[in-house]
Structure formats: structure tokens, C-alpha cells
Amino acid sequence: MATAFEKAGSLAPIQRGAGGAALREAAREVFAERGYHGASIRDIAKRAGLSLSALYYWYASKQELFAALLEDSVQDYFETCDAALREAADTPQDRLRVLVQATVDYRVRRRLESIIATREILNLEPAQANRLVELRRAATDLFRDVIADGIRQGVFDCEHPDDSRRSLEAACNAIADWYDPAGEITADQLADRYADIALRLVGYTRNVQ
Amino acid sequence: MATAFEKAGSLAPIQRGAGGAALREAAREVFAERGYHGASIRDIAKRAGLSLSALYYWYASKQELFAALLEDSVQDYFETCDAALREAADTPQDRLRVLVQATVDYRVRRRLESIIATREILNLEPAQANRLVELRRAATDLFRDVIADGIRQGVFDCEHPDDSRRSLEAACNAIADWYDPAGEITADQLADRYADIALRLVGYTRNVQ
Amino acid sequence: MATAFEKAGSLAPIQRGAGGAALREAAREVFAERGYHGASIRDIAKRAGLSLSALYYWYASKQELFAALLEDSVQDYFETCDAALREAADTPQDRLRVLVQATVDYRVRRRLESIIATREILNLEPAQANRLVELRRAATDLFRDVIADGIRQGVFDCEHPDDSRRSLEAACNAIADWYDPAGEITADQLADRYADIALRLVGYTRNVQ
Amino acid sequence: MATAFEKAGSLAPIQRGAGGAALREAAREVFAERGYHGASIRDIAKRAGLSLSALYYWYASKQELFAALLEDSVQDYFETCDAALREAADTPQDRLRVLVQATVDYRVRRRLESIIATREILNLEPAQANRLVELRRAATDLFRDVIADGIRQGVFDCEHPDDSRRSLEAACNAIADWYDPAGEITADQLADRYADIALRLVGYTRNVQ
DNA sequence: AATGAATGAGCGTTCATTCAT
């Protein structure tokens, strides 16, 4: 059973050598709360229970810490989508369904990083930003391809597929903004609902009506 | 009958004048490009072609300039929605349609403020933030009410109306992020497409199929 | 008559608008005492009787303040030499004599800058450093040319003119390190003595023996 | 008879060892390149191929490493001068000649330390600085005494012996700034030339003309 | 004899803001 002290979590004294992980965790929270420019490295270090200079032992700069966070998270998203697709049945409707489920899962599981990545990617320095924009575009392409397949096969009815896709991605992104992990809706339930929403958006008619 | 706009109340009219307008215009751009904390009032004053001190003649602080921008923009949104609703036919499907069209129109017309309001509202000081969150909730209520009406009247088929509404609002918000005013899609075309998307999201079947 | 308060000089409150001059004066002293890296801009601002941020109103950076100091001083030296040569009689011995006198005058008159320029020029950023090295080389060329003339005309007897020149310049440079402006030797006396030293170094025999 | 070196006393011998030697070598270079304050012990440790902490095994502080370097070098200078004087003929002109040759030899052989000692002695803490200033004064006395002897014996003709001495020392010091060990002039050649310069400076006429 | 991890003080710089005119 967690003691009050353990619940305080990030305020507990950090074990020697565990500074890097504590900093990443603190950075996640502070960047999500205050944004890149609003977050000071003093805040982050303090929340991690470390001195300011310890941050520079683990990361070369605020920017590098920030980039490590996003890189890790976006990579995770892409791999989550990829894995989901590999196990999906080979119909567009099922592939779209698992893609959305993977996305919702990711938005809930890595809620803070999602918020950061959506809101703050412009604050990455060009080199890193390009890498992540590339990865993000690859994820977008997964959606685009599945939708295009569905239309080609006649199972999706959708005059402006890009609008549907953009709406769908925006809807999924927004989950991170309002979802309450302590609330009553489980991630799985939410994933199912958003999969239904997705099929509506692309005009898949058979199992919705 | 009091409109949603009137219910939300109003502030003293924003001070107008050559310098003030130049500052608001510059602030719009700089806040949108770099975010609240990333934007410095030196940048804003310079872009407005004014001295740093002049900014303090027009606005008491960075925060007030920021708030004025958002306030102005959110009021505009309400007026737009209100006007649209007043002229709409009295069916849920038509009311939802004009609501979405008004929203899209606003997102395109006030693109930069939209981006700012979506991304940076956390940087408002509590008093102002509460006002705007209130206004925003009022906007959300317009959608909620219309959707609830449609369901009650049996013209919308929608198991989780809150999810549909949130998806719809997120989709509309996102337009500001990708829409290119110099591109080929006109705001009216886009508004129509998103009205269709809205009706799909709420399960309005008659004039879509 | 100077009051005790006026003597304290740099500690007196600075008149509004006079910050730039006070900063240059303070920088002169602190850079000379502690070197470029040893001098902190907080020290400089404090000695100038200004806040740290005021320094940044007048100069864009520590480096720029430093460069302004050296630029001004080296320029002064070059002009001093040039002016002296224009009024000198046209014999090598007289030209060398006024050149040395001008140099001694400069080393005494701008003692602190001399120390800084000699010791710290490597701490200038390349662009500025190149400019100053160029100016310095021009001054060195004045010496080189005069000595070469004297040898060609047979009035100087000097097997290794570059060694003589380097020794002479080093001797003059060093004056800034030990000269006490409050001591008994006047700058003019010193200039005469060093002119004699110069003529010995180049082997000018007629009026020395 | 106690030599100047013995009079100045000596410190405990510097600790020797692989790591320590590598550190001193690295420190020599880095201090010479960037000055005391501009050199970081991280740079020094890295150039020595050791960890930062290892530096603290060998030296108690940056200051101690710095002092060890200068101490070592100045002691070397004294031994060089002493040895040279012991083998010199007992005339002022020969004693001055070997003193200058020893000095030039030292400036060339210990070029980097020479630069450091000349430029950075102010950065020594008082205790150490006093010791070295004392040693330096002892060196100056060697010159002063020889010159005074020469004047007393009538072989030097020199109205302001202190100016001659200061010029001579400055000229020798400066060698470290421009001498190129890979160039064409050997240290011995240079030593001869500077010995001639010295005799000119003090007005020794017989074997120069 | 050496290391990886951490610290507190201070660095140069920028920030939003205010003062005097």
C-alpha cells in the first residue's frame, strides 16, 4: 500500500543514479502544464528532486531534454500503430478500426506527451523537428492509405477523404485534453466509441446502421 | 430572448487607435508564431513599429494585451454564431449546419486568434481565463443543445453525443492549424464540407445518403 | 578642488543618460584589473553605479563593450602615431624619435586600455580581432619602415632590424605595466628616454655618443 | 655562497605520476591558450584524457594546479640563470651576456609557461603570488646588479639603468609571444642576437663597434 | 588511482515593467 510519502512521488528523495528518469518524468509534467517556454529548468529540476546542475549532467540542454521526451513518445505512437495494423484483419474497416483504437490508446496512455507534442512541436529546433514531422507524416499516411483503400474497395463513402482524415485525427488528438484517467470511461471503451466515430466519418455504412 | 452572447456578458469596449491597432495586429502574429511565453513584448512593439514604452500607453501589461486579443476574438465568435442561429430554420439539422458553418467561417477568418486561443488559454490569468472558459463553455452548450434537440426529435442517431460533439469541435478547431488562406478551397466550400461531417457525426441520415 | 565624493568618481550616482560613458570607464578598470574572463558584467555595472540590465541598454553584449573599448583605443594609437609622423622632420632618426614618443605618450595616456589590448586581444571574437590585428600591424609597419629607411640611408647600424623593432615595441608596451601616473617621472621625460633607447637599439651613433 | 635560487627557497617537490604529468601538460596548453579564467578544468581533464574527478586526486584545486605550473617554471628559470652565471667569466659584459642567453633559452624552451606567467600572475592567490613576485624580483635583481656593476666599472654607459633593464626584460619576455619553434631561427642564434641587443641597451661599446 | 553523479554559486543574457521627459 502506498504511503502518503510515496504518493507524493516526485517529491521523494531521488536515489543516486536515478536522476535521469526523475528528470524525464518531471519534464513531462512541467512541459505539459506550462508549455516549453513557460517551463523553467529550475521548475523541472525542483520537481525531480534534483539540483539545477544535475539536469545538465543528464541532458546537454533544455532543448535536448525536451526533444528526448517527444522523440520517445512519437516513436512509441508510430510503433503502436504499426503493431496494431500487423495484427488486424485485412479489410479497410478493420484496419481503420485498429488504427483508431491504437491512437486512442496512445493518447490516453501517454496523455501528457500527447499534449506536449501537439501543442509545442514548433519549439523544437529544426533538425529534431524535421525528424518528428516526418514520423508524424508517416502516421498520417497510415490513415490516408486505409481510407483510400476503403474508398477504392467501395466500403467507404466519402467525398473529401482528407477532410475526414483531418477531422478524425483532430478528434483523437483532442482526447488528451479532456480525458480524465481517474474518470469512469476506460481507455478501451473510448477506443471503441472513437472507432465508431471514425467509420461514420468515412461513410462506412454496413455495421453502423 | 437573451442570446448566448448577451448571457455571457461583455467587457468595456477595447480602446481603438492607430498605435493600439498596430499593436494588436503585431501581437496576433507574434503570439501565434511563438506562443505567449515565447513572444516578447519587444518583438511585438518592434513589429508594430512602435517603441517598447508605447505599448504601455495602450495596454497596461503583456497580459492585458493578450487578454484583449482573445476577448475580442471570442466575442466575435459568439456574434457570428448568434447571427447565424437567428437566421436558421428551426430544425436541429439546419441549426447544427449553420453552427458549424459559423464556426468554420470564424476559424478561417480569425485563424491566428483561433490558434492562440486553442493553444494558449492556460496562460491567461485566472480572472480573465475564467471569463473565457465560461464563454467557451457557452459555445460548447450551443452545440450540446442542438445535438440533444436532434436526438430528442429523432433526427439524430448518436449513442454518445458528448463524444460526437467533442470530435466535431476538435475537427473545427484544427482547421486553423492547416488551412491555407491562399489555397484553393474557399471558406464557404469548407464550411459546407464540415457541415456534412457534422451531420455524419451525429447520425443524421436523411439528406446525407 | 575635488571633494572626497568626486574623487570616488565611479561610485557617485550616475546622471540619467550618462550610463554609456560610466560603463566604458568602469569596464576599462575592471577589464584591466581582472582580464576579460575574470571580469563579470555585474562587477562592471556595479562599478559604473548602474544596474546589470542597464549595461544591455548601451551595449548588446559583454563582448561588444569589450570590443568598443579596444577599437577606440587602438584607433587612437594609430592616429597618434600618424599625426606625430606628419609633423616630424624627414630624417629616420627624427621619425623614429617621434614614433617612440607618440607610443610612450599613448601607453601612459591610455594605460589601462594598453594593458587590456596587449593581454586580452585573443578574447575578441574573430571579426573584431582581425580588424584590430590589422590596425596593430599597420602600427608595426610604421616602425619597420622607419628602421628600414634608416638602414638604407646608413644612419642606423642594425644587423637584425626585426629583433630591434620587436624589442623596442615590447619595451614600450611594458611601460603600461609599471608606469605610475602619480610618480615623479613625467610622460615627456619618459618619452625622451625611450626615444634614446630606440636609437641605441637601431644603432644610431651620431648624437648618442 | 647562497645563490639567488637558494635564497628564494623552495616548495615541496611536485608530485609526479602518469596522470599528474598528463594534467600538467594539458594545463600548460589550455592556460596558455585561454588564460586562467578562460580555461575550465573540464577542458584540462579532457585534454589530459582523464576524468574530471581524477584531477582532484592529483591537485587539490584549479588554483593549485595553476600554481604548481608557474612554480615549476619559475624555479627552472632560476636554475638556468644560476648555472649560466656560475660558468661565466667575471666581467659585467660577459655576465650580462650569459644572463640574457639564459633568459632567451628559457623563454623559448618554456614558451607556454612564459606566456602564462607573464599574463596571468594576477590570478594567483595572494600567498602564492607573493612567492612568485618575490622570485621574479630576485630575477630582476640579477639584471640590476650586473648592470650596476658594469656602470660602476665604467664598461657600461647608461644614464637610466632602470629603463634599460626594464626594456631588456620586456624584450626577452616578448619572445615567447612571437617565437615559432618550428621556424628557422635557432634558440642559440636568438640568444646571441638578444645578448647584443642587451649590450647596446646598456651602452657597452667595445665589442659591438 | 580513478570514476559517475551530484551540488551551489555565479555566469551572460533577456524578461516585463517603470520612470522621467
Place this chain on the structure above:
DNA sequence: TATGAATGAACGCTCATTCAT
């Protein structure tokens, strides 16, 4: 209506140094 000059607080970061192993 504006400006030029100044401020105190905070920023991201580096410093010499120490601790635990």
C-alpha cells in the same frame, strides 16, 4: 502620444568542487 533610459527578477547554462563507490 510617445520616447529613451533604467530596473529587479528570472532565464538557460557553466563553473569549480565534493560525495559515494
